[in-house]
Amino acid sequence: LKCARAVVADHGGQFPATRAGLLTLPGIGPYTASAIAAIAHDERATVVDGNVERVMARLYRVETPLPTAKPELTALAETLTPAQRAGDYAQAVMDLGATICTPRKPACGICPVNTACLARLAGVQADLPRKLQKAEKPVRRGTVWLGHRDGAVLLERRPERGLLGGMLCLPGDGWDGAGGPAPAPADWQKLGEVRHTFTHFHLILAVMAARIDGPASRGEWVPRHRFRPADLPTVMRKAWDIARDRLEA
Ligand code: SF4
CATH class of the missing domain: 3.90.79.10 (Nucleoside Triphosphate Pyrophosphohydrolase)
Known part of the structure; x- marks a missing residue:
């Protein structure tokens, strides 16, 4: 409701069509803003969720543990985002992470990017992304x-x-x-x-x-x-x- 009010009050009743405009709306964060901008408006916006982070960590063999690695993984995903059909790219990477580059036992044999994947070449794909050990509760x-x-x-x-x-x-x-x-x-x-x-x-x-x-x-x-x-x-x-x-x- 807050979001709808802001669209009426601040945007003349028009839902913003850019990532920057979407980010001004209450309840819309970076992930949602990028997804709407890329998928609905074909803006070159990069959508990053857990699946995308995992694919990037493996593709580029990023050894830095999460969550420290988040900015690095986002930057890598941005470099791959094409100027055209950014929405299709976003959905493709998310689907790759959800169905093939899964957390355990990634199906590298049928992965469309397996020849470029540094983690696979090194045989460490199942170990990535690394995660910071949680401190033991006292x-x-x-x-x-x-x-x-x-x-x-x-x-x-x-x-x-x-x-x-x-x-x-x-x-x-x-x-x-x-x-x-x-x-x-x-x-x-x-x-x-x-x-x-x-x-x-x-x-x-x-x-x-x-x-x-x-x-x-x-x-x-x-x-x-x-x-x-x-x-x-x-x-x-x-x-x-x-x-x-x-x-x-
Ligand atoms: S080759 Fe394997 S580890 Fe690399 S991106 Fe594809 S599924 Fe993931």
């Missing part, structure tokens, strides 16, 4: 405490800022610096561990449970009939699932 450890008494469980809301911000959780320690000590002295028993993966780290949480008879230093008592486990974030629901069986046993 593992953090923490503890949550499920305090209970007389049909109520002790829960607390996380700080608004940070991981699981503002969500209802079991009181936990500082795996991310936002926790604290056990909510009360009690005969804490370890019930097990849960594992959960966040975007930047793996978390292993020890789940402790105990009846709390005295005052709690943090959290609020929630009667079981008002407590809905579905309100907990996934990692806390995993912890609750371990503890619940024990509480109901």
Whole structure:
């Protein structure tokens, strides 16, 4: 809708016919702008997707790993783009990558550019394009405490800022610096561990449970009939699932 408004407001109701004009529209990035310009308007625009990158990396035997190699691969694709029928060229290279120069086991024997392919000549086509190794996610450890008494469980809301911000959780320690000590002295028993993966780290949480008879230093008592486990974030629901069986046993 934003794009349609921009066409009316900024382009007199005419859809831009050039790559540069298309790039001014909301929601249209370099790939789409190039594809429309080349295929619909026969502009000498170069379309680069994952298939094209793979073909270029092999054709020219580019050893630089992705994503660092992206500008180099785009430049190579541009040098091959013809002045005429750029749209046909774009579709041909994308099709080549999708059907013949596939990620695993490229069918070099039937490839129309196999005599020019440097990776094939060197026998390294299956190794290209290279990719930067992803950094291993760190593992953090923490503890949550499920305090209970007389049909109520002790829960607390996380700080608004940070991981699981503002969500209802079991009181936990500082795996991310936002926790604290056990909510009360009690005969804490370890019930097990849960594992959960966040975007930047793996978390292993020890789940402790105990009846709390005295005052709690943090959290609020929630009667079981008002407590809905579905309100907990996934990692806390995993912890609750371990503890619940024990509480109901
Ligand atoms: S010869 Fe093989 S590796 Fe080279 S472009 Fe063709 S299919 Fe890809």
